[in-house]
Amino acid sequence: MNGNGPEGEAWAADGKDKAMVVGDDELKGGDEVEKEGVQKTEGNVLEVEDLKKYYKLKGELFSKPRYVKAIAGVSFNIKPGEMMGMVGETGCGKTVVARLIVRVEDPTGGAIRFHGVDIAKMKGKKLRQFRKNAQMIFQDPYASLNPRMTVLQSVSEPLFNYGMRKEPEKVYTKVVKALEDAGLLPVKEYLERFPHELSGGERQRVSIARAIILKPSFIIADEPVSMLDVSIRAGIMQLLLSLREEYGIACLLITHDFSVARYVCDNITVMYLGRFVEKAETEELIQNPIHPYTKALLQAVPVADPTREKEELPISGDIPSPIDTPSGCVFRTRCPYAIDSCADSMPELVEMRPGHKVACHRVARGEI
Amino acid sequence: MHLLEVKDLKIHFKIEDGWVEAVDGVSFYLDAGETLGLVGESGCGKSTTAFAITQLLPKNAYIKGGSIVFKGKDLLKYLKKDGTIRLFDERMRKLRWSEISIIFQGAMDAFNPVYRMGKQIEEAMYAHPEALPRTLGPVGEETARRPSKELREAVRKRVEDLFDVVGLPKDRVDNYPHEFSEGMRQRALIAMALTLAPSLIIADEPTTALDVITQYKILKEMADIQKRYRTSMILISHDVSAVAELADRMAVMYAGRLVEIAAPLDLFMNPCHPYTGGLLVTIPTIKGDKEAMMARIQSMPGSPPSLVNPPPGCRFHPRCPIAKDICSKAVPEPVEVDPGHIVWCHKVRTESEGNEW
Numbered sequence: 001m002n003g004n005g006p007e008g009e010a011w012a013a014d015g016k017d018k019a020m021v022v023g024d025d026e027l028k029g030g031d032e033v034e035k036e037g038v039q040k041t042e043g044n045v046l047e048v049e050d051l052k053k054y055y056k057l058k059g060e061l062f063s064k065p066r067y068v069k070a071i072a073g074v075s076f077n078i079k080p081g082e083m084m085g086m087v088g089e090t091g092c093g094k095t096v097v098a099r100l101i102v103r104v105e106d107p108t109g110g111a112i113r114f115h116g117v118d119i120a121k122m123k124g125k126k127l128r129q130f131r132k133n134a135q136m137i138f139q140d141p142y143a144s145l146n147p148r149m150t151v152l153q154s155v156s157e158p159l160f161n162y163g164m165r166k167e168p169e170k171v172y173t174k175v176v177k178a179l180e181d182a183g184l185l186p187v188k189e190y191l192e193r194f195p196h197e198l199s200g201g202e203r204q205r206v207s208i209a210r211a212i213i214l215k216p217s218f219i220i221a222d223e224p225v226s227m228l229d230v231s232i233r234a235g236i237m238q239l240l241l242s243l244r245e246e247y248g249i250a251c252l253l254i255t256h257d258f259s260v261a262r263y264v265c266d267n268i269t270v271m272y273l274g275r276f277v278e279k280a281e282t283e284e285l286i287q288n289p290i291h292p293y294t295k296a297l298l299q300a301v302p303v304a305d306p307t308r309e310k311e312e313l314p315i316s317g318d319i320p321s322p323i324d325t326p327s328g329c330v331f332r333t334r335c336p337y338a339i340d341s342c343a344d345s346m347p348e349l350v351e352m353r354p355g356h357k358v359a360c361h362r363v364a365r366g367e368i
Numbered sequence: 369m370h371l372l373e374v375k376d377l378k379i380h381f382k383i384e385d386g387w388v389e390a391v392d393g394v395s396f397y398l399d400a401g402e403t404l405g406l407v408g409e410s411g412c413g414k415s416t417t418a419f420a421i422t423q424l425l426p427k428n429a430y431i432k433g434g435s436i437v438f439k440g441k442d443l444l445k446y447l448k449k450d451g452t453i454r455l456f457d458e459r460m461r462k463l464r465w466s467e468i469s470i471i472f473q474g475a476m477d478a479f480n481p482v483y484r485m486g487k488q489i490e491e492a493m494y495a496h497p498e499a500l501p502r503t504l505g506p507v508g509e510e511t512a513r514r515p516s517k518e519l520r521e522a523v524r525k526r527v528e529d530l531f532d533v534v535g536l537p538k539d540r541v542d543n544y545p546h547e548f549s550e551g552m553r554q555r556a557l558i559a560m561a562l563t564l565a566p567s568l569i570i571a572d573e574p575t576t577a578l579d580v581i582t583q584y585k586i587l588k589e590m591a592d593i594q595k596r597y598r599t600s601m602i603l604i605s606h607d608v609s610a611v612a613e614l615a616d617r618m619a620v621m622y623a624g625r626l627v628e629i630a631a632p633l634d635l636f637m638n639p640c641h642p643y644t645g646g647l648l649v650t651i652p653t654i655k656g657d658k659e660a661m662m663a664r665i666q667s668m669p670g671s672p673p674s675l676v677n678p679p680p681g682c683r684f685h686p687r688c689p690i691a692k693d694i695c696s697k698a699v700p701e702p703v704e705v706d707p708g709h710i711v712w713c714h715k716v717r718t719e720s721e722g723n724e725w
Contacts, residue, residue: 089579089580089581090550090579199671199672200410201671202671229409229410229606229672230409230606230607230608230647230650230651231409231646231647231650231667231668231671232667232668232671233667234649234651234652234666234667234668235667235668237665238665238667256579256580257580258580258654259651259652259653259654260652262652262653262654262658262661263652263661263662263665282658283658296581297580297581298654299584300580300581300583301580301654302580302583302584302587302607302609302610302612303609303613303653303654303655305612305636305655307633313581313584313585315581318549318551318552318582
């Protein structure tokens with residue numbers, strides 16, 4: 001067990017009796033984790049307003065700068081305990097939204113309010129505190145765990161980072177609890193294992209234990225089941241739902257798979273080229289899609305029904321490049337209903353039915 | 369006679385710790401013009417089975433037994449004595465691509481990034497002069513080392529026609545792979561698989577990396593082409609729903625063995641093997657009532673076994689809710705519950721003989 005870093009040595013020496021190796025302690029004692037997150041305000045966990053992220057492209061000298069408009073102004077709220085799904089094709093900007101919310105990247109414009117506090121420009125210690133409350137589960141459980149750390153080390157690492165270095169017993173009980181919550185039973189069998197000794201589903205459960213150990217009020221799950229085998233997916237989706245039941249954790253679920261979103265989420269937003277095109281309660285969206293893009297997406301989902309006839313999809317072509325997006329409605333280049341006036345202005349989300357918003361000029365005017 | 373008949377195929381991989389019993393006694397057949405869907409979780413041996421047909425397996429793969437009869441010839445006769453593959457066997461080389469072609473999973477990795485698309489597809493044609501008359505007509509009979517202008521034009525035209533078939537613009541033939549989107553590359557790969565009009569296409573997870581809309585279009589394209597040319601196809605995927613939309617029959621694999629073969633409708637309506645049943649209830653859907661779906665979905669306990677020391681008897685018994693003593697002792701024999709619906713399960717066998725489980 002040599003060369004595993006301070007935590008590794010401490011655990012190797014049977015974490016309970018021996019003294020823990022204390023790292024350079026920039027943060028104070030362990031009760032920091034104990035305090036129940038940021039003071040929980042009434043209302044929304046997360047409010048995102050007109051969020052924008054542009055990436056500047058390398059151009060020629062003196063030429064007009066060009067941008068990739070990855071996110072071109074999206075707004076949404078997430079209530080405590082709400083499961084929101086974000087669905088869209090590759091390259092539509094789903095993951096960028098996630099990266100902006102956890103501040104892995106800085107937004108170009110707009111506000112992200114977490115429990116009422118704007119985190120878009122937060123820095124230093126405050127940002128660190130925020131990160132404790134907003135955790136992320138990544139797509140690839142094979143890449144998101146350190147191969148040289150045991151499950152115990154991996155899951156206890158967040159606690160060490162947030163000032164519980166001096167209390168190994170407390171850390172141990174917390175790790176056991178988190179692994180129990182993540183459904184890795186019996187916990188004792190898993191503690192000393194390395195990631196390569198775990199299956200994909202078990203690894204994803206370790207990642208989830210890692211995400212919930214700091215008792216966050218908000219989790220972003222970026223395609224949490226897309227790399228897993230079908231027989232294991234259901235278990236992970238049920239785990240996400242049970243976490244909401246038990247801790248009231250709100251969740252933003254990013255996926256390309258409508259059936260996964262339907263199982264887990266309360267609300268679904270559909271994204272296209274960095275914008276929201278439709279937003280509604282899950283069943284409403286799936287049963288009565290309005291936007292032509294959502295309709296096509298839903299039609300394309302394979303259903304386990306061999307009797308279904310394969311119809312021609314109404315939309316053609318691929319997603320256009322996000323560098324020079326089409327003017328006006330970004331979907332008009334593939335839309336079967338597009339008319340000339342669609343190029344004039346960008347459609348806003350308009351409420352067409354109670355709680356069901358759609359961004360389409362022609363829908364708003366009642367033409368389709 | 370079936371186009372392809374695989375009988376009791378056993379493929380083991382030699383590794384440091386011993387042998388991985390990747391495929392163990394797989395038997396199925398395929399008729400002309402038929403699509404067989406091969407489904408199962410990762411590591412269940414579906415790709416290994418399919419690649420054994422073209423004998424494109426790694427050095428440490430040992431085919432330990434069985435037969436693969438394609439158009440009346442047993443392909444496993446071409447193996448070395450110890451069961452490993454003779455990669456450069458001329459008889460197999462002539463068969464690959466001209467008779468059996470493959471649509472690979474990663475379309476980006478399947479093309480050479482420094483050659484133009486069209487050139488790569490033409491290359492496959494020049495490598496199989498014996499198959500050219502079939503696709504090009506009399507021009508293709510030329511056997512000179514340097515192809516004549518007519519032949520080159522005919523080959524070029526064939527590539528352009530195929531681009532048309534798979535829905536790619538003809539003027540993109542001279543593009544490089546990186547200039548194509550993922551969906552277009554997958555289409556080009558399908559075009560490449562069709563060049564020599566093979567009688568069997570093996571599609572290994574052809575749409576797994578694609579978005580739903582692209583996936584839908586590619587699957588539709590494949591279904592149309594398959595109908596048009598009456599090519600047989602083996603479609604490998606972990607996505608049961610996607611396969612069900614295309615396949616005439618579906619074969620479910622678990623831990624290196626087949627557990628059930630049936631027409632998609634039979635499989636969904638009347639899954640007989642506990643693994644198939646368990647697998648189907650884990651799949652969420654966007655159709656039907658949400659409450660019913662939420663109530664239906666159950667996760668399957670446990671995970672697939674290691675194939676280094678697979679469980680004795682039925683390999684599913686450690687996860688099986690209805691397993692009995694016999695399941696851990698004897699390998700289940702196939703039972704035909706309905707015409708064409710074959711199940712490898714002790715319970716089903718016992719019940720079909722009129723006894724109680």
